[in-house]
Amino acid sequence: MTAKTLPLARLRLLPPGGPGAGLPGLVIALGSMLVIWQLGAIAVRPWIPTPADTAVEIWANLQSPEFWLDFRLTLARVLGAFALATLAGAAVGILIGLSERAEAFFQPLLALALAVPDPVYIIFAILAFGTGEVAGFVALTVAVTPFVSNIVRSSVRARDTGLDEMARIYRLPRAAALRHQLLPQLVPALLTAARFSFALSWKLAVVVEAIGQPDGIGASIFESFRLLRMREVAATAIIFILAMQLLERGVLGRVEKRLLGWRG
Amino acid sequence: MTSSDTVLKVVDLGVSYGGSPAISRLDFEIRRGEFVAILGPSGCGKSSMLNTLSGLMAPTRGRVVVDGDELYLPRSRDPRLGYVFQAHRLLPWRTVRQNLELVLSASEVPRETWEARIDEILEILHISQFKDAWPMRLSGGQRQRVSIARALLVDPSYILMDEPLSTLDEVTARSLRQELTGICQRTGATVVFVTHSIREAVYLADRILILTRGPSTIFEDYHVPIERPRDYDDARIREVEADIIRRIQVPWGLDMPQTTERRSA
């Protein structure tokens, strides 16, 4: 059973500056990445831009209002889908974690949903809702929700059932037991699920925008690629990735500290 | 037949799982204020019994009556019980006070009296200073004291204790064991105490229900003939312990090689 309860919930995304991370590690890592990049740029010229050119492009991007317009648009799409997918996924995950019947019913559907390639969701969403905001939102949410459900379900199943018995014996009403006994146990898994859901949302947003939207970071990257402006592709991608990384660590990291204060 | 001071009445209770029996037949009564130990070998259907006596699991056969109300009827309410588990089962994200308030919120105790009640019970258990501590910061013995406080707090019909001292180190277990009788007398609690330790049962209980190997029945309803206060190291405790060991030798199969492994419930 362990093998089945381990999956995604265990997959803590690797903290680059975890406890005890030192400066030498960072320097060697970044240095070697730059060297590899530079060598690649020389070998596959002009398809890989040099780090120096890219840096100039990044600087230019940071000062361009159009870039920030795209950035804000994409961020709003990511946050919307992230919020809905996390809530819906957590709700389904808790339901199927608590009820074997619900699990038997939903498990095959989840497996099917996970086997659908993301571009297919996007294409069908466009057919159903047109190329507006709704299509991207729906496609992102539908693609991310099953992952969240799976993470939450494993942690519901791995809960301390001794506390369930305690709640029954002291006759806690269902709502109180859910709120005070079950949910706090799930907080670590919910946070992992939220992290995972956020990371997946912004990564998929690039695909969604590239295929189905006229604006946003993904569309801009794909447009640059179509015009073979690889420097712009690299610059936009790097800023976007770093910004999302910072957002995730800053906001979710702080939430995590607050919610898990009782550990100790 | 049920007199007003009968708290728990078990009639013809049987539990089996898919045809294989764990408890074959139990009949007993427990009166208000009594301290009854249940002593059985491992695999005597202990958890089945605890689950049926606590309202968690309907028995396959028979009746459980708590304060005149029969459990497991279609419309019956859960009984008002205290339960001290082997592990403390406190909610680690709530302080001691918050843990106690949570169970009070599900009881009929009026809110104005909570504070005084909590203070009184923490005082009895000598843990007043930990009122606002997180459970994870307490020692094993202190957590078990909180767990006992939680059980006493809801004014239960009776308290089930499932080897509550077995996970503590011997010194801690001794001091808590010593206090337990006094605590129960002071609060007038009725206790059903499940244990594997014969000496512990003799020391704590008014009566000991000795079970057979599973599928279990009551092999003897043993009245402990020692007045209180008792001393854990007293020679008379040892004598009674030795007497019980003599009685259970054959039914528990203590000196015979085990031919078949019984299922443990």
Next chain:
Amino acid sequence: MRLSEKRAWSALAMLLLLPAWWIAHRNTTFIADPVEVFAHLPGFLADPGTWLNIGVTLWRVAAGLALGVAAGVFAAFAMRHSRVLREVLGYYVTAALRTPSAIAAILAVAIFRGNEAGYVAVVAFITFPYMAVGLRDGLESADRELEELAQIYHLGLWRQIRHITAPFVAPFLFSALRNAHALAWKVIVVAEIFGAARTGFGAAFEHAWNYMLMVEVHLWLLVFMAIVLIAEYGVIRRLETFVFRWRG
């Protein structure tokens, strides 16, 4: 709950999909008639072209996944070796973990210019960090729990790996493999569509979609899902059950 009851609920969920599909078909213009799709299925499956495209995609996934698993295992062991390596590789893993598959696909097209190696490289690049992280966690907990045991009983290195480390790490390995495998199938379609591949599932799907051959779009989707599910439940989970048969 009985196994038969579970099966009944699962079957009910699957059966309800058919009427749902049919209702969707009646109310939209782009969902094909399920009856028509199933009528075309035998002919579709008999077409060697279908299997050629599936074979190409399958090969890309298998090769990429194999490479990604190898790189991940290597990285996990290297990370255990020294603190500096651990940190340095940690940054590489994070970088790979954080690259959206669409961007990886675009870069691969630029670097490999439509060469077959590009698709394999994208799959390997996206799956490798998941293997590395999962396995590293497994090795770490194995170290903590088992080192003393091995020392006390003076087991040699090989026996230690064979009898202690491997069984302990196996669950982590499998859960990482399952994640990597699921991801590989997701990535390859993105890579094939963005990389303007001429063969493979993504290419065939996009072709059908561009010409609005909706029945064909549905057929490709069905076949793709069937293959993903067979690979996961028919191969990987079977293997897992076999490896963990001692768990009873």
